[in-house]
Amino acid sequence: MPNFVTSRWVADFLFGFGALFAIINPYGLAFIFLDRTSGLSEDERADLALRVAGYAFAVLLVSQFLGSQILNFFGVTIPALRIAGGLVVAATGWSMLHALPGTAGPHAEATADLATMKRMAFFPLTIPLTTGPGTIATAIAIGISRTDSLDAMFGSSIVSLAIAIAVTGAIYHAYRKSSAMARVFGEEGTSVVTKLSAFLLLCIGVQIIITGTTDVARTILDGASHTVQ
Numbered sequence: 001m002p003n004f005v006t007s008r009w010v011a012d013f014l015f016g017f018g019a020l021f022a023i024i025n026p027y028g029l030a031f032i033f034l035d036r037t038s039g040l041s042e043d044e045r046a047d048l049a050l051r052v053a054g055y056a057f058a059v060l061l062v063s064q065f066l067g068s069q070i071l072n073f074f075g076v077t078i079p080a081l082r083i084a085g086g087l088v089v090a091a092t093g094w095s096m097l098h099a100l101p102g103t104a105g106p107h108a109e110a111t112a113d114l115a116t117m118k119r120m121a122f123f124p125l126t127i128p129l130t131t132g133p134g135t136i137a138t139a140i141a142i143g144i145s146r147t148d149s150l151d152a153m154f155g156s157s158i159v160s161l162a163i164a165i166a167v168t169g170a171i172y173h174a175y176r177k178s179s180a181m182a183r184v185f186g187e188e189g190t191s192v193v194t195k196l197s198a199f200l201l202l203c204i205g206v207q208i209i210i211t212g213t214t215d216v217a218r219t220i221l222d223g224a225s226h227t228v229q
Contacts, residue, residue, distance in 0.1 A: 009159050016142045016163040020060070023134045024167065026174035027181075031190065031197045032129060034178040035096060037117060042179060044114045048121060049175035053168050055126040060164040063131075063139035065157075071140070078137050079219070082212030085133030090205025092124060096198035129201075130171060133208055 033052070037045050062070070071077070117125075131139075142160065182190040 009155055012156065012159045013162055013166075016159065017166050019138050019142070020135060020163065020167045021170060023138055024130060024171065026130070026171045028197055028200070029130060030174040030178035030181060031194045032096070032201060033125065033175045034182055034190075035194050035198075036120075036125065040114060040117065044117075045179065046176050048114070048117055048125075049172055049178075051118060051121045052125050052130060052175060053172035055122050056131045056171050057164055057168040059126060059131040059136065060139050060167060061161070063136045064143035064160045064164065067136065067140035068144055077215075078140070079212040079215035081136065082133045082208050082215070085128040085136075086205045086208030086210075086212060088124060088128045088205070089132055089208060090202050092129060093198045093200075093202030093205055097195065097202060132204075133212075134204075 033049070034045075037048060040048065071081070142163070185193055
């Protein structure tokens with residue numbers, strides 16, 4: 001029995017970590033983070049990476065344990081969360097795609113000021129760029145899947161905490177090493193990867209909007225069909 005429980009915990013951890021890691025894609029976002037913080041020194045960037053990772057950890061924990069209750073309290077649906085977050089993500093990707101060569105986009109001047117970047121650490125660097133609506137929705141789904149049994153709830157809560165720690169560690173490592181990865185790719189390679197990442201960010205934002213809009217349309221159609229019946 002203990003072996004069965006342990007194997008289930010491991011399976012739940014691997015599933016949760018794999019899902020969140022794939023959605024966040026921290027090593028892909030590392031070039032976006034580097035672009036946003038191009039005016040900072042290595043130590044300043046490391047400090048900001050730690051701050052963003054800390055915020056991401058808090059977002060993951062709140063989403064897993066309290067996400068559904070918070071959304072219900074404010075009357076916010078998952079589709080609305082996706083559409084709003086998708087708009088911000090798409091707008092960021094669009095602005096980065098059209099940034100002039102040699103600049104860091106529309107916030108280039110702000111990147112030279114650590115204090116300004118710290119104020120941007122939660123929004124938009126953490127939400128929605130790092131832990132966006134897709135991440136929040138997935139974390140909420142993981143939290144909802146926990147059983148109501150007291151014994152099992154304790155174990156699943158530990159698993160949820162471990163998932164948040166592991167994902168946060170990956171985010172911090174990717175962002176902390178973003179400049180090192182850029183040196184490996186070189187200036188031209190980094191520029192290409194950054195533009196590709198910005199385009200993917202735009203596509204992700206559009207896809208999130210489409211998903212949210214589809215959910216809304218499905219709800220409306222289901223309501224209309226029930227009314228007709």
